[in-house]
Amino acid sequence: MSNQPHVLRRYTSGYLLYAGKLRRSQWKSADEIAAEQRRQLRELLRAAAQVPYYRSLGIGPDDELAKLPILRKDTVRARFNDFLNPRHPRRGVFEDHTSGSTGAPLRFLLTAEQKAYEMAFAIRFWRWAGYRTGDRIAAFRSYIPATPRDPLWKLDRRQQTLFFSVYDMTPAHLRRYVTEFNRYRPRFVRGYPTSIFAFAQFAAAEGLPVHSPHAVLTSSETLSPEMRAVIEKTLQCPVFDWWGTNERVVTACQCEQRGAYHVNAEGGILELVPVAPGLYRMIGTGLINHAMPLIRYDLGDLALPAAAPCPCGRGLPVIGGILGRSDDLIVTGDGKFIPPVRFYTLFETCDQIRRFQVVQTAPDAVTVRLVPARELTNLTGLRQKLQRFLGENVAIEFAIVDEIQPDPSGKVRTVIAHAPR
Numbered sequence: 001m002s003n004q005p006h007v008l009r010r011y012t013s014g015y016l017l018y019a020g021k022l023r024r025s026q027w028k029s030a031d032e033i034a035a036e037q038r039r040q041l042r043e044l045l046r047a048a049a050q051v052p053y054y055r056s057l058g059i060g061p062d063d064e065l066a067k068l069p070i071l072r073k074d075t076v077r078a079r080f081n082d083f084l085n086p087r088h089p090r091r092g093v094f095e096d097h098t099s100g101s102t103g104a105p106l107r108f109l110l111t112a113e114q115k116a117y118e119m120a121f122a123i124r125f126w127r128w129a130g131y132r133t134g135d136r137i138a139a140f141r142s143y144i145p146a147t148p149r150d151p152l153w154k155l156d157r158r159q160q161t162l163f164f165s166v167y168d169m170t171p172a173h174l175r176r177y178v179t180e181f182n183r184y185r186p187r188f189v190r191g192y193p194t195s196i197f198a199f200a201q202f203a204a205a206e207g208l209p210v211h212s213p214h215a216v217l218t219s220s221e222t223l224s225p226e227m228r229a230v231i232e233k234t235l236q237c238p239v240f241d242w243w244g245t246n247e248r249v250v251t252a253c254q255c256e257q258r259g260a261y262h263v264n265a266e267g268g269i270l271e272l273v274p275v276a277p278g279l280y281r282m283i284g285t286g287l288i289n290h291a292m293p294l295i296r297y298d299l300g301d302l303a304l305p306a307a308a309p310c311p312c313g314r315g316l317p318v319i320g321g322i323l324g325r326s327d328d329l330i331v332t333g334d335g336k337f338i339p340p341v342r343f344y345t346l347f348e349t350c351d352q353i354r355r356f357q358v359v360q361t362a363p364d365a366v367t368v369r370l371v372p373a374r375e376l377t378n379l380t381g382l383r384q385k386l387q388r389f390l391g392e393n394v395a396i397e398f399a400i401v402d403e404i405q406p407d408p409s410g411k412v413r414t415v416i417a418h419a420p421r
């Protein structure tokens with residue numbers, strides 16, 4: 001969610017309207033929610049019939065979603081103009097783009113309505129976590145010191161948020177972060193899971209007392225069970241995770257049960273399409289944005305279906321969990337699928353390692369970069385465990401490094417798979 005004041009001002013009226021609507025709609029039955037989605041989908045397909053790309057497919061309002069082709073990012077990148085709806089009013093439409101952390105940035109159009117919905121969904125999520133207007137927040141994202149002389153943290157009084165730079169998380173700085181965090185006493189913490197995890201892990205390892213907030217809100221990267229456990233134990237509060245992509249097609253997040261992820265179904269349809277046994281691609285259709293409709297768009301992430309409905313009783317559909325980016329899915333020479341989350345399980349339970357990055361350099365070769373927490377004496381055990389799930393044919397090389405650099409958006413890529421598939 002964007003918290004920039006000018007964005008807040010511009011969309012506040014729409015957002016308040018939608019926030020009220022979403023507060024009620026979450027408790028509708030699954031059937032009622034699905035019926036409303038079908039109505040929205042018909043409207044979307046009617047709009048899409050004006051859009052060159054979809055017109056060439058002969059799309060009409062009565063089409064069944066599952067029969068339409070899956071749309072890849074590359075197609076949108078290459079044919080941007082063919083996705084624009086010429087009949088959509090220009091007012092309130094603006095251009096945005098993906099961070100381009102793993103390839104060329106992708107441009108897309110958003111609408112004011114989409115933006116307002118996005119804020120309303122984010123606030124609903126924050127409310128599920130117990131947020132009250134005016135609560136103090138510590139954020140581990142969005143702040144980049146412009147020069148080396150700029151401060152490592154910055155208080156934004158308007159947003160009641162203390163922003164910490166995630167580009168400077170060295171042990172010496174982290175010690176000062178803990179002191180500043182304790183002084184500010186935030187009721188909420190939000191940001192990248194890897195950054196909050198690094199903060200919590202450092203405090204725990206150093207035995208530093210940390211102020212306990214009401215809850216932690218993570219987003220924008222995959223939250224592994226191990227990261228969650230370390231953050232919850234150190235900060236003594238629950239973690240709530242949000243999943244979304246820059247394109248804002250559809251989002252999902254955890255309610256107070258903190259098990260499955262509820263799809264924010266009033267804004268989009270999420271389909272899980274099988275890739276391999278137990279692994280699904282997330283395919284989204286945005287129901288709000290008619291200026292540049294994205295239908296059956298491959299969101300680039302992997303998920304698990306939910307085993308059961310969420311016990312909270314909300315009618316919003318659920319998915320079981322997020323397994324990381326599909327681009328980071330390692331496929332070995334003999335066709336073994338290893339989702340990124342498997343590596344977290346291995347490295348994050350190893351207290352000798354502070355950070356890691358797995359880079360697949362060839363189908364049967366990986367380089368594992370390790371930032372040790374203390375002197376690494378023996379890598380044999382780790383090599384054996386890695387070999388077991390990568391397979392005997394995969395050559396493993398270790399590289400001990402001082403730091404793993406985040407990409408320009410501030411995210412740390414923990415797994416980099418070989419070559420596009």
Ligand SMILES: [Zn+2]
Nearest residue numbers: 255257310312
């Ligand atoms: Zn729930």
